[in-house]
Amino acid sequence: MSNAIITTGRKNQSKSTALAREFSSKLNIPFVERQNISIPKLAELHEVQYVLVAKKNSLRLVTANDEIFFHPSLAHLRIKNILNGEGDRMIEAMNLQRGMKVLDCTLGLGADAIVESFIVGEEGSVTAIEVNPYLAAVVKHGFQNFTDDNTHVINAMRRIKVINADYIDFLRGAEDKSFDVIYFDPMFRHSLERSSSLNPIREVADHRALSIEAIEEAKRVAKYKIVLKENAKSLEFERLGFDKICGGRYSPIHYGVINIE
Numbered sequence: 001m002s003n004a005i006i007t008t009g010r011k012n013q014s015k016s017t018a019l020a021r022e023f024s025s026k027l028n029i030p031f032v033e034r035q036n037i038s039i040p041k042l043a044e045l046h047e048v049q050y051v052l053v054a055k056k057n058s059l060r061l062v063t064a065n066d067e068i069f070f071h072p073s074l075a076h077l078r079i080k081n082i083l084n085g086e087g088d089r090m091i092e093a094m095n096l097q098r099g100m101k102v103l104d105c106t107l108g109l110g111a112d113a114i115v116e117s118f119i120v121g122e123e124g125s126v127t128a129i130e131v132n133p134y135l136a137a138v139v140k141h142g143f144q145n146f147t148d149d150n151t152h153v154i155n156a157m158r159r160i161k162v163i164n165a166d167y168i169d170f171l172r173g174a175e176d177k178s179f180d181v182i183y184f185d186p187m188f189r190h191s192l193e194r195s196s197s198l199n200p201i202r203e204v205a206d207h208r209a210l211s212i213e214a215i216e217e218a219k220r221v222a223k224y225k226i227v228l229k230e231n232a233k234s235l236e237f238e239r240l241g242f243d244k245i246c247g248g249r250y251s252p253i254h255y256g257v258i259n260i261e
């Protein structure tokens with residue numbers, strides 16, 4: 001039995017039905033008529049953990065405690081700062097340049113992937129992996145359909161290739177040195193209270209720790225660097241062999257770097 005269903009919003013149900021049916025078939029989850037039933041009631045009736053809601057050409061993922069939807073606001077701000085000549089710690093840790101090929105192993109809500117895509121430009125590429133199929137679908141649909149007038153952000157997100165997979169499986173199947181930089185931003189071992197932008201995905205995200213095997217595979221697949229984002233006090237950097245640490249002295253977040261010889 002599936003642990004998710006898909007339905008429409010309450011308003012304009014007929015307009016969103018096509019989108020709901022499209023994702024019902026793509027994700028292999030049942031389509032359920034919304035009628036006038038609340039989302040918690042639908043989840044209870046169908047005994048599912050997740051309800052996807054198609055509304056006005058957007059997809060939302062509703063769980064018992066949260067509603068997850070795609071919005072590029074964080075990437076927006078970072079790209080604005082980069083255009084104003086300010087640095088971006090993640091980009092500096094990656095030493096990311098135009099034309100590079102990035103493998104972002106932990107898509108989440110996609111903000112980091114958008115910033116990476118903006119930097120590498122049309123000549124480069126960003127492939128982003130997300131293990132939760134519903135989160136991957138919401139963000140992939142958002143990358144392709146979200147509109148506003150910031151062409152830097154829109155063009156960057158449209159170019160990202162999203163893949164629903166476990167990164168370990170993807171890495172095992174990838175060719176040697178097939179990406180310039182590989183990036184991991186796993187759910188922190190000890191989360192920071194302040195990282196409110198990620199609060200909505202806590203319930204749907206995969207919380208497993210990064211394995212030594214994943215790092216060994218990444219060393220084979222990366223040409224230049226592997227970068228890990230973690231809580232500044234995390235012991236993960238040492239456990240996984242990240243020698244160089246980037247991040248301000250007072251920053252709660254650090255980036256560990258493994259340089260490939």
Ligand SMILES: C[S@@+](CC[C@H](N)C(=O)[O-])C[C@H]1O[C@@H](n2cnc3c(N)ncnc32)[C@H](O)[C@@H]1O
Pocket residue numbers: 105106107108109110111112113129130131132135165166167168185186187188198201204205206207208
């Ligand atoms: C901290 S979030 C990433 C946030 C992201 N960098 C952003 O800018 O929004 C970590 C994400 O990685 C995903 N994840 C965890 N383990 C994974 C795995 N083995 N394969 C693919 N995705 C994974 C989680 O489900 C979660 O969505």
